[in-house]
Amino acid sequence: MRHYLGIDIGTFESKGVIVDEKGRVVANASRPHKMLVPQPGWAEHRPKQDWWGDFTYICRRMLAESAIAPETIRAVGTSAIGPCMLPVDENGEALSNAALYGVDTRATKEIEELNAAIGPERILSLCGNALTSQSVGPKILWLKRNRPDIFAKAAKIVTSTTYLVQKLTGECVIDHYSAANFSPLYLIDKQAWSSELAPDIIEQERLPKIVWTTDIAGHVTAAAARATGLAKGTPVIAGTIDAASEALSVGVTRPGDMMVMYGSTIFTIMLSKERIADGRLWYAPWLFPGEHASMAGLATSGTLTHWFRDIAAREIDRGKAFAKLSREAEASPAGAKGLVMLPYFSGERTPIHDPDAKGMIFGLNLTHTRGDLYRALLEGIACGTTHIIDTYREIDEVPKKLLAVGGGTKNKVWSQATSDISGMAQTVCAKTVGASYGDAFLAALAVGDVRKKDIAAWNPEARRIVPSRSHRVTYARQYHIFRELYSRNRDLMAEPS
Incomplete structure (x- = not known):
């Protein structure tokens, strides 16, 4: 063996x-x-x-x-x-x-x-x-x-x-x-x-x-x-x-394939036929000669969920806290009762590249619950991911296929909001192990025991996350506010604290 x-x-x-x-x-x-x-x-x-x-x-x-x-x-x-x-x-x-x-x-x-x-x-x-x-x-x-x-x-x-x-x-x-x-x-x-x-x-x-x-x-x-x-x-x-490695682990092998990695940060990689030259995105030669990759990433994603758990769910056993918070977020309606969160808690990477960007919670009132706040946090990350996808749309490099991977794919609110706000379906493969699985495949590839296309057999597609039409109006409003909050407050964010 x-x-x-x-x-x-x-x-x-x-x-x-x-x-x-x-x-x-x-x-x-x-x-x-x-x-x-x-x-x-x-x-x-x-x-x-x-x-x-x-x-x-x-x-x-x-x-x-x-x-x-x-x-x-x-x-x-x-x-x-x-x-x-x-x-x-x-x-x-x-x-x-x-x-x-x-x-x-x-x-x-x-x-x-x-x-x-x-x-x-x-x-x-x-x-x-x-x-x-x-x-x-x-x-x-x-x-x-x-x-x-x-x-x-x-x-x-x-x-x-x-x-x-x-x-x-x-x-x-x-x-x-x-x-x-x-x-x-x-x-x-x-x-x-x-x-x-x-x-x-x-x-x-x-x-x-x-x-x-x-x-x-x-x-x-x-x-x-x-x-x-x-x-x-x-x-x-x-x-x-x-x-x-994570992108390869879920079958990102063709131009137009885009991985969305739900981890400590959101990170995306899209393969392209030619080099994409846009200062809002990152570029690198792909893992193999003659292939091109374009990348983007948020500064805080899973990191932000850890922060929220530690300050807002201290009374819950750490091993059970995320499950409890997720249930509370699911009980909150789409749009989190009007709450909008900017996830710029460590500045922001793509596409704004602003180390002075600040986190923000907008729309609070006395009826909001912890579940509303957590849902707004997850939807804010989904808005940030949509901002990345929209950047590709603006330069006519629309992703053909989104392949989702990482622990966040198990969070129903987070992954569904990403599809709902971006308007794009996501494919989740059978194995969501991530980068270590991709590392093992690359090792097998290096010694000639597999070909690149064999990743489809190693890790077949398992399910799709499809955008919900019923939330279109709510999320259009939320995404509009999300984009406006940064543009209108950018100068204030840059002022010394």
Whole structure:
């Protein structure tokens, strides 16, 4: 029997699976961790504990509980949140906490200065992306200016998946999809690192070697075998960012396919025939040569549900709180009795790219309940997702098919409101495991045991979420107010608190 192992490191939880050659999950495990917010605008993980610690724990637990012989694992695939910014020494050991993806907005000043020095149009043209909080280049510059001692000691600046692969194999690599987020250090036409736009940020040799996602980066070392329980010499692929693995896990393989990932943030990926050049969206070469991906993401989604649970449902057992809140939200009518919430609790990423954006609850009166508030929160996230879809509509790149994945697909109010407000049906596949399942498939693909189209057999479509006509008028009003609240209050949001 052939097996493939996939492990993904998420914002709040890491998950792993072992999959057989038919795509059946034969073992799985997970482990929670925290996102650290040492000050407003920062978001961090501890790589040794939260990334490598989770990886080794999950790997050993799955092998022990399944009794699967490590030698039957043909390849290992891994993914993680990203793009992150982490300085490491010559042995790949972390020199500080990792600055996370776009929810970490510490480099706002550096973004402004790089835009002024290079020009936003030139950056978009050559890098495929505008500089935003998602960009790693400005965060490296922030490190250089604000932590010069750590920057000087750093042999490499890496992202999360690079760190894991280096711990497993000793090789320091990054896939093109992840590297494209290092703007302004990666040029899309050359598909290579370049110091042309910003020669003073970092030397190219201090960045990882760029490869494709399914390239074999290396093999499990003796030290990694002892730490994980894997067999020494097991192939390890380069891997990628979690959202990309998650998209592949539900069959995003053709131009026009769009994944909507319901996780700690909403993240979307749409494949396209040609590169989409729009500063409101992100671009990257897809996981395979000659293919293109366009991305978007909200700053807070599942993160916001955790915040609400912690402040509004403290009396409920944590294991039962979300189920209780969901029932209360279902009891509230569509439109939450006129409540509209802006989910900009950590600024906002796409399409407005505004780190100063603020959360807002509009329309409160004395009749509103906790269930109304929670429903408004979920509908506010759905409005934010619709804003992303409308951005594609505005540039005549309408998604042909929405494939929904992630824990939020189990929340009826959240997923239904997304279809109702956007007017688009969503497909949910049989397995909603997510990125770790995609990692296992990528591992199988890398060693030639499957073809890309085989994901449809591994994870067939299970159900559809269809827009409800009965809520059209209510949600049209709500979405209109949602868009107006930001545009009318943007200047106030930017004022110092």
